[in-house]
Amino acid sequence: MIRSALFALLLLSAPGFASPPAEWLVAPNARAEYAQEPVFGGRVALYRAGPDDAETIVLLHGLGHAAARDWSQVIPALAGRYHVIAPDLPGFGHSDKGNHHYSPENFARVLDAVLPKSTKVTLVGHSMGASVALAFAAAKPERVNRLVLVDAAGILHRSVYTEFLAKVAIQRAIGRDSRWYRPVIRAIETRMENWPVEADLALERAGVRHRWLRGDPTAISAFAMVEHDFGEALRAIRVPTLVIWGAHDQIAPLRTAHALATAIPRARLVVLEGLGHAPQIEAPERFNPILIDELDGRQLAAPPYALRQGAIRGARTQKCNGRRGMEFTGDYDSLVLENCQEARIADARIGRLQVSHSTVRVVNSHIRDGIDGKSSRLELTGGSVGGPVELRSTNLDAAATRFESERVVSNSGELPLVVRLSVAEVSRTGNAPLLLHDIFRIAPGETLIR
Numbered sequence: 001m002i003r004s005a006l007f008a009l010l011l012l013s014a015p016g017f018a019s020p021p022a023e024w025l026v027a028p029n030a031r032a033e034y035a036q037e038p039v040f041g042g043r044v045a046l047y048r049a050g051p052d053d054a055e056t057i058v059l060l061h062g063l064g065h066a067a068a069r070d071w072s073q074v075i076p077a078l079a080g081r082y083h084v085i086a087p088d089l090p091g092f093g094h095s096d097k098g099n100h101h102y103s104p105e106n107f108a109r110v111l112d113a114v115l116p117k118s119t120k121v122t123l124v125g126h127s128m129g130a131s132v133a134l135a136f137a138a139a140k141p142e143r144v145n146r147l148v149l150v151d152a153a154g155i156l157h158r159s160v161y162t163e164f165l166a167k168v169a170i171q172r173a174i175g176r177d178s179r180w181y182r183p184v185i186r187a188i189e190t191r192m193e194n195w196p197v198e199a200d201l202a203l204e205r206a207g208v209r210h211r212w213l214r215g216d217p218t219a220i221s222a223f224a225m226v227e228h229d230f231g232e233a234l235r236a237i238r239v240p241t242l243v244i245w246g247a248h249d250q251i252a253p254l255r256t257a258h259a260l261a262t263a264i265p266r267a268r269l270v271v272l273e274g275l276g277h278a279p280q281i282e283a284p285e286r287f288n289p290i291l292i293d294e295l296d297g298r299q300l301a302a303p304p305y306a307l308r309q310g311a312i313r314g315a316r317t318q319k320c321n322g323r324r325g326m327e328f329t330g331d332y333d334s335l336v337l338e339n340c341q342e343a344r345i346a347d348a349r350i351g352r353l354q355v356s357h358s359t360v361r362v363v364n365s366h367i368r369d370g371i372d373g374k375s376s377r378l379e380l381t382g383g384s385v386g387g388p389v390e391l392r393s394t395n396l397d398a399a400a401t402r403f404e405s406e407r408v409v410s411n412s413g414e415l416p417l418v419v420r421l422s423v424a425e426v427s428r429t430g431n432a433p434l435l436l437h438d439i440f441r442i443a444p445g446e447t448l449i450r
Contacts, residue, residue: 018034019031019032019033019034020032020033020034020045020046020047020088020093020094021094022047024069024072025047025049025072025075026072026076027049027050027075027076027079027084028049028050028076028079028080029048029049029050029051029052029079030047030048030049030075030079031047031048031049032045032046032047032048033045033046033048034046035113035114037090037110037113037114038113039090039106039109039110039113040090040096040098040100040106040110042090042095042096042097042098043095043096044087044088044089044090044095044096044110044114045067045068045087045088045093045094045095046085046086046087046088046114047068047075047085047086047087047088048083048084048085048086049075049076049078049079049083049084050078050079050080050081050082050083050084051082051083052083053083054081054082054083055082055083055119055122055145055295056082056083056084056085056115056116056119056120056121056122057078057082057083057084057085057121057122057124057295058084058085058086058087058111058115058121058122058123058124059071059074059075059084059085059086059124059125059126059129060087060089060123060124060125060126060128060129060130060132060133061086061088061089061092061093061126061127061128061129062126062127062128062129062130062151062153062278063092063127063128063153063218063221063222064092064218065092065093066093067088067089067092067093067094067095068086068087068088068093069093070126070278070280070281071086071280073280073281073284073288074280074284074287074288074291077284077288077291077292078291078292078295082295085115085121087111087114089102089107089110089129089132089221090102090107090110090217091217091218091220091221092217092218092221097217098215098217099206099209099210099215099220100217100220101203101204101209101220101224102217102220102221102224103203103224103225103227103228104131104132104134104135104224104225104228105135105139105228107132107135107136108132108135108136108138108139108140109139111132111136112136112139112140112143115143117143120142120143120144120145121143121144121145122144122145122146122147122148122295123136123137123144123146123147123148124148124150124291125147125148125149125150125152126150126151126278126280127150127151127152127153127251127252127277127278128153128154128221128222128225129150130149130150130151130152130153131152131153131154131155131225131228131230133147133149134147134149134152134230134233134234134237135228135230135233137233137237137239138232138233138236138237141236141237141238141239144239145239146239146240146241146294146295147237147239147240147241147242148241148242148244148291148294149241149242149243149244149260150244150245150279150280151244151245151246151249151251151252151257151277151278151279152243152252152256152257152260153225153226153251153252153256154222154225154226154228154230154252155230155234155256155259155260155422155423156253156255156256156259156399156422156423157399157420157421157422157437157438157439158226158227159420159439160397160399160420160422162226203220203223203224203227229423229435229437230423230437231263231423231424231425231435231436231437232435234260234263234264234400234423235263235264235265235425235435237264237265237267238265240266240300241264241266241267241268242267242268242269242270242294242299243257243260243261243264243267243268243269243270243305244270244272244279244287244290244291245257245269245270245271245272245279246271246272246275246276246277246278246279246282247271247272247273247274247275248273248274248275248276249275249276249277250276250277251276251277252277254271255363255379255381255399256399257269257271258305258363258364258381258382258400259381259382259399259400259422259423260400261304261305261306261382262305262306262364262381262382262383262400263382263400263423265304266304266306267304267305267306268299268302268303268304268305269305270290272286272287272290305364306364306382306383307347307348307349307364307365307366307382307383309349309366309384310349312331312332312333312349312350312351312368313331313349314331314333315333316330316331316332316333317332317333317334317335317336318332318334318335318336319335319336319337319338320336320337320338320340320343320358321338321339321340322338322339322340323340324340324341324342325341325342325343325344326340326343326344327343327344327345327346328343328344328345328346328348329345329346329347329348330347330348330349331348331349331350332348332349332350332351333350333351333352334350334351334352334354335348335350335352335353335354336354337353337354337355337356337358337360338356338357338358339356339357339358340358340359340360341358341359342359342361343358343359343360343361344360344361344362344363345360345361345362345363345365346362346363346364346365347363347364347365348362348365348366349365349366349368350365350366350367350368351367351368351369352367352368352369352370352371352372352387353367353370353371353372354371354372354373355371355372355373355374355376355378355394356373356374356375356376357374357375357376358376358377359376359377360376360377360378360379361379361381362378362379362380362381362383363381363382363383364381364382364383365382365383366383366384366385366386367383367384367385367386367387368386368387369386369387370385370386370387370388370389370390370405371385371387371388371389371390371391372390373389373390373391373392373394373396374391374392374393374394374413375392375393375394376393376394377394377395377397378391378394378395378396378397378398379396379397379398380396380397380398380399380401381398381399381400381401382399382400382401383401383402384401384402384403384404385401385402385403385404385405386404386405387404387405388405388407388410389403389405389408389409389410390410390412391409391410391411391412391413391417392411392412392413392414393413393414393415393417394413394417395417395418395419395420396409396417396418396419396420397419397420397422398419398420398421398422398424399421399422399423399424400422400423400424400425401421401424401425402424402425402426402427402433403424403425403426403427404427405427406426406427406428406429406449407447407448407449408426408436408447408448408449409440409442409447409448410442410446410447410448411442411443411444411445411446411447412445413444414444415444416441416442416443416444417441417442418439418440418441418442419439419440419441419442419448420439420440421436421437421438421439421440422437423435423437424436424437
């Protein structure tokens with residue numbers, strides 16, 4: 001009898017004989033099943049709802065034990081009209097787990113094996129799931145109908161992303177008004193600027209994963225995600241793409257949304273005020289209508305987020321001296337910032353930008369004649385820079401920015417400087433653009449030339 005019971009237990013645990021628990025899945029035609037996948041050699045839990053002959057929508061979850069249950073308030077809203085598939089990605093939920101290389105590329109290979117091959121799918125990815133959606137779209141563009149990226153994590157260079165998380169933690173601990181805030185943040189920035197070389201190859205070794213990350217699927221997935229360079233994948237996307245973001249996300253910075261929406265051709269952006277990292281959980285009554293409008297094609301006519309390059313209209317010039325929190329938008333033949341802290345330039349076309357003893361964020365803007373920076377910190381997101389970038393004692397952090405000169409940055413000062421580039425692009429005459437996702441240290445008198 002014991003032998004019979006053990007045999008029955010083995011049968012029930014084998015693929016095709018047991019189903020993942022799905023009491024949370026309350027939707028029309030809801031069911032759950034296991035599918036065998038060849039990448040890690042295990043089973044993937046698949047939750048389905050809606051009519052099988054309808055357009056297929058695949059919901060990809062982020063990190064966390066809930067896995068596909070993160071979509072529990074979304075699936076019922078879609079299942080009346082769409083065939084919805086929500087997997088527990090390998091290593092999560094009720095899918096098999098192990099000390100495997102859970103990279104975006106490998107997750108994409110799993111999806112290729114378990115998703116129906118008879119039709120194109122629309123991918124809706126949240127956090128890590130958005131990075132998996134991008135990897136799948138890059139590997140199998142012929143299988144993707146549309147992309148919806150929700151609060152994607154891991155797109156920026158790992159040093160930039162880690163610095164953001166550290167700043168959030170410090171702000172919570174001591175507050176921005178503390179006299180220790182700036183010194184601590186500067187220490188974090190210095191540490192990030194001297195971050196070691198990439199470790200993505202090390203993740204391929206089981207012993208290294210066990211020693212560094214205890215073989216934990218969540219830790220492995222997170223580490224592999226931030227190691228991945230999405231620069232080529234973003235620019236290769238040719239399907240309609242909507243980026244949805246919680247304005248107060250403290251896990252994936254809003255800057256990532258701006259980078260995605262500028263790097264992906266004709267991408268559109270919706271920012272949800274008052275929401276954080278998981279808008280589909282925090283406010284499904286706001287999230288679901290936006291998603292349904294996108295799936296039904298009602299948002300396709302919305303203009304792309306990225307500002308188009310064009311001639312600068314007029315001859316407006318402006319100078320900021322000793323003011324904090326100034327904002328600039330529109331067209332400027334020249335913009336000069338001196339002793340201006342926390343300045344922000346957005347949706348602007350600028351001839352020449354001069355910055356001295358300032359901290360400046362430039363978002364979705366085009367700078368025609370280059371940048372002159374002295375004793376400042378510059379953060380660029382999206383847009384383009386033409387002409388020379390001459391820096392003295394000024395560190396540069398650029399994400400999804402296109403540099404139109406092969407002489408990317410010159411250090412004309414007396415101290416070394418650091419340039420951090422996330423999914424950035426350098427135009428090259430007669431050649432394909434060069435994609436850069438790395439940290440560069442430039443000695444005095446040297447130029448970063450690619």
